[in-house]
Amino acid sequence: MVERSGYPAFIASVDVLTPTLRKFVLVAQGGRFPAVSAGSHVVLGFGDEARRYKNAYSVVSATPDGRELSVIVRRAPQSRGGSVFLHDKAQDGTPITVLSSANLFPVVKKARRHLLLSAGVGITPFLAHARALETAGADYTLHHFCRPEEKPAFEALLASLPPARVFLHDRPPEDMGMKQRMAEENIVTHLYFCGPEGFMNWVEQTAAQIGFAAAKVHSEHFFVPEGGQPFTVVLAGSGQTIEVAGDETLLEALENAGVDAPCMCRGGACGACALEVLDGVPEHRDHVLTEQEKTEGRTILTCVSRARTDTLTLNL
Structure with missing residues (x-):
């Protein structure tokens, strides 16, 4: 899967902080990154021919001219591949794309x-x-x-x-x-x-x-989505059937099938990827829906949640 939009960049430096923590400095290619502020995160697109990843990371720092920013990535013990790729394969010059940015975790400026x-x-x-x-x-x-x-x-x-x-x-x-x-x-x-x-x-x-x-x-909750039992998703609008593997998220399966699915944080924290469930029982893993909404089972956050039934039908 090739990213269809975003801000092309490359890794300018990799700083090994600990055996499981690395700091990556990213430099924009021929332009500027989207504006960020304290508390912002960016969604990064990266990988190789075998697999592409889209992961969200908090911005540690950014230069005033918008041409450089840095993130810190922990090698997750149950990584589905993204953090392992960055730790094991990313190096100076590795291409990377800043797909989007948002600030879901600002401070309250009026607070004393x-x-x-x-x-x-x-x-x-x-x-x-x-x-x-x-x-x-x-x-x-x-x-x-x-x-x-x-x-x-x-x-x-x-x-x-x-x-x-x-x-x-x-x-x-x-x-x-x-x-x-x-x-x-x-x-x-x-x-x-x-x-x-x-x-x-x-x-x-x-x-x-x-x-x-x-x-x-x-x-701010940003947990690595865990895998689970494979299941099938049916898109009500087109009738398309998509298989969700045990080691991929529902959102990834939709994207890999060429579906333009909504998303932002990719960590179950913002609610931007919410879709209506028409049939089937979701397995909720997000931090957005209320307990009543989870019990009703009419909405699913595709970035982290899965299915308790063999099939889910979505209003998409």
């Missing part, structure tokens, strides 16, 4: 204080946010949690930020008194968090327990 919590590669949006907040003279604190062996790498990434604002922990948040720290925050504080699923669940539950107002809690 910002508490940023991240774990692992979840630091990526906060590298941009912390710099922007520092430049604006805003009141913020960043707590980052990581594995002990990765602490030096994150210390280097955070070295330019004031030590009074940034705290690095190599133990879980519950072991570091994070619940008490959160409880001591002022009522005006807005909470932002990003990281692995277990970390996300802990922060979300803790925030609810200590009474953080839902309107002041913000998160």
Whole structure:
């Protein structure tokens, strides 16, 4: 599959941060990337003749002229190929396409204080946010949690930020008194968090327990879609039948079949890829639909969700 649109670029440099983390600097070819801001992500198209990938990554930094941006990619233990390709095959000069960009995770500019919590590669949006907040003279604190062996790498990434604002922990948040720290925050504080699923669940539950107002809690979920049982999709509009393999997403299967399916974040976080289900039972894996919507089973987010039945019929 060849990308039909986007911003052609190439990898200018690869920085090995840890055995599982690499930073990629991308340079636009003959133009400029779409505008990005702190909290933005880009969808990258890359791969080889054997397979093409479309993955979303938070923008760590971007130059003012719009010709260069950087992302950090963790080699996922259950990778479906994208992170493995970038870690094992991508090098200086490797072509890559920026297919789109969006900011689904901005800070609330009117907020009087910002508490940023991240774990692992979840630091990526906060590298941009912390710099922007520092430049604006805003009141913020960043707590980052990581594995002990990765602490030096994150210390280097955070070295330019004031030590009074940034705290690095190599133990879980519950072991570091994070619940008490959160409880001591002022009522005006807005909470932002990003990281692995277990970390996300802990922060979300803790925030609810200590009474953080839902309107002041913000998160970004970007999980690697897991595989599952193969199933068949029927497109009601054309009658086309598409097989979804166990190691590909429903969205990928639609795209590989030449279907112009809607999408944006590719991580179950924005809802842009939602399609109506006319028949069959979806297996929901997103973070957008309400519990009632999931129970009703009339909508599916194609980027991460699958089917519980052998066949799904979509209004497409």
